Amino acid sequence: MAKTDVLTLAILGMLSEQPLHGYQLRKQLGSELGAFRALSYGSLYPALKRMVGSGLIAADANEAEDAHAASSRRSRIAYRLTDAGKARLADELASAGASSWDDDAFDVRFSMFDKTDSATRLRILEGRRSRLAERLEEVSESMQQRRERNDAYTTELQRHGLERVEREVQWLDQLIETERSAPGGNTKAATGGENN
Amino acid sequence: MAKTDVLTLAILGMLSEQPLHGYQLRKQLGSELGAFRALSYGSLYPALKRMVGSGLIAADANEAEDAHAASSRRSRIAYRLTDAGKARLADELASAGASSWDDDAFDVRFSMFDKTDSATRLRILEGRRSRLAERLEEVSESMQQRRERNDAYTTELQRHGLERVEREVQWLDQLIETERSAPGGNTKAATGGENN
DNA sequence: TACTCGATGTATCGCGCCGATACAACGGTT
DNA sequence: AACCGTTGTATCGGCGCGATACATCGAGTA
Numbered sequence: 001m002a003k004t005d006v007l008t009l010a011i012l013g014m015l016s017e018q019p020l021h022g023y024q025l026r027k028q029l030g031s032e033l034g035a036f037r038a039l040s041y042g043s044l045y046p047a048l049k050r051m052v053g054s055g056l057i058a059a060d061a062n063e064a065e066d067a068h069a070a071s072s073r074r075s076r077i078a079y080r081l082t083d084a085g086k087a088r089l090a091d092e093l094a095s096a097g098a099s100s101w102d103d104d105a106f107d108v109r110f111s112m113f114d115k116t117d118s119a120t121r122l123r124i125l126e127g128r129r130s131r132l133a134e135r136l137e138e139v140s141e142s143m144q145q146r147r148e149r150n151d152a153y154t155t156e157l158q159r160h161g162l163e164r165v166e167r168e169v170q171w172l173d174q175l176i177e178t179e180r181s182a183p184g185g186n187t188k189a190a191t192g193g194e195n196n
Numbered sequence: 197m198a199k200t201d202v203l204t205l206a207i208l209g210m211l212s213e214q215p216l217h218g219y220q221l222r223k224q225l226g227s228e229l230g231a232f233r234a235l236s237y238g239s240l241y242p243a244l245k246r247m248v249g250s251g252l253i254a255a256d257a258n259e260a261e262d263a264h265a266a267s268s269r270r271s272r273i274a275y276r277l278t279d280a281g282k283a284r285l286a287d288e289l290a291s292a293g294a295s296s297w298d299d300d301a302f303d304v305r306f307s308m309f310d311k312t313d314s315a316t317r318l319r320i321l322e323g324r325r326s327r328l329a330e331r332l333e334e335v336s337e338s339m340q341q342r343r344e345r346n347d348a349y350t351t352e353l354q355r356h357g358l359e360r361v362e363r364e365v366q367w368l369d370q371l372i373e374t375e376r377s378a379p380g381g382n383t384k385a386a387t388g389g390e391n392n
Numbered sequence: 393t394a395c396t397c398g399a400t401g402t403a404t405c406g407c408g409c410c411g412a413t414a415c416a417a418c419g420g421t422t
Numbered sequence: 423a424a425c426c427g428t429t430g431t432a433t434c435g436g437c438g439c440g441a442t443a444c445a446t447c448g449a450g451t452a
Contacts (some may be wrong), residue, residue, distance in 0.1 A: 023429055023430050030404090041430095076429085114349055151309075156371075157306055157307055217402090220399050236441095237402080237439095238404080271401075273402075
């Protein structure tokens with residue numbers, strides 16, 4: 001089972017809606033997600049190259065040649081999903097493994113929830129929740145241990161960090177409850193199931 | 197004015213308390229700050245090497261040779277600040293420029309607030325605040341623009357992200373107010389002043 | 393005594409990301 | 423006709439990360 005990193009997954013998701021140029025892709029990813037707020041071209045273009053190389057996407061170089069032959073050869077490249085790309089995306093969408101629980105990965109995965117069935121959504125939310133609970137425990141432990149040694153500012157920083165994570169857990173709890181009481185939306189039944 | 201990246205600054209701060217080994221350095225940075233939660237050795241050791249190369253720190257290889265000569269030659273390296281390192285740290289501590297306003301950089305800077313005078317503290321807090329206000333505006337703009345096009349989940353993700361930033365601003369406002377009404381703590385008067 | 397195991401400790405490799413930078417054509421304004 | 427902001431592709435050096443390898447120490451245990 002080939003690995004699919006976060007950026008690759010995000011691109012697959014974007015392109016599943018419609019073919020896009022690199023430039024447009026960047027804008028969309030930047031505004032749609034919290035992650036990738038300022039995704040650089042130094043990441044994007046190499047990523048696209050890799051994906052073309054592994055056959056997940058294909059590059060359609062400038063199609064518009066209706067009239068007057070090959071005059072103004074603009075170099076714009078529209079990328080679209082191949083069948084392999086669609087298959088990979090479907091695979092990822094049906095999985096709820098640990099690779100969907102980290103900060104950026106979760107955001108990307110969450111933004112595609114309307115393409116996922118309710119059971120998988122729930123498993124991702126719960127996985128994320130338990131991941132955050134782990135972090136909560138680690139941080140509050142190390143806070144207690146060094147409570148005396150730290151100055152007021154460091155303590156405040158830790159307290160605030162802790163609070164932020166707690167709030168995140170509360171948010172997830174809300175989402176989980178909603179998902180449980182109203183499994184609505186997409187219900188295309190976990191095909192295959194259990195990845196990662 | 198030589199550039200000082202976040203990791204370098206954090207190391208300078210840690211070593212200003214006491215000489216430390218790479219291993220200890222990693223543990224401290226991991227537990228003390230929110231940033232650097234899991235700083236890898238693949239970053240730390242090269243960074244230390246760079247800093248030795250640029251003369252900011254010095255490496256004292258294993259001093260403990262009290263008795264029975266050179267028997268168990270353990271390879272442990274304690275790093276300490278050089279005079280150049282102390283000077284650089286003092287420089288950074290007196291500056292409140294834009295390089296202290298980003299997420300990780302701010303955390304590192306904030307955790308050293310007890311080594312900075314009140315005026316500089318205030319300027320950093322305000323800089324961070326205005327940086328977050330910028331982000332707030334960008335995000336809420338792009339939310340309004342594509343309100344219709346997005347599905348419910350993406351919208352919720354954006355809303356939550358926005359809320360998180362708003363909360364961050366509130367936290368800063370509190371800190372600013374406190375700092376204004378009680379400039380206490382270190383008051384070593386901005387020496388030299390205005391960097392970055 | 394010997395064995396194992398976890399913590400301490402140093403170090404490197406490949407890979408991917410970032411910020412900066414360069415280049416170029418398009419569309420609209422003055 | 424000159425200017426400028428947006429769209430668009432592309433690369434380079436530097437650096438952080440995760441994985442991995444290796445070595446020693448102290449303590450508990452068979």
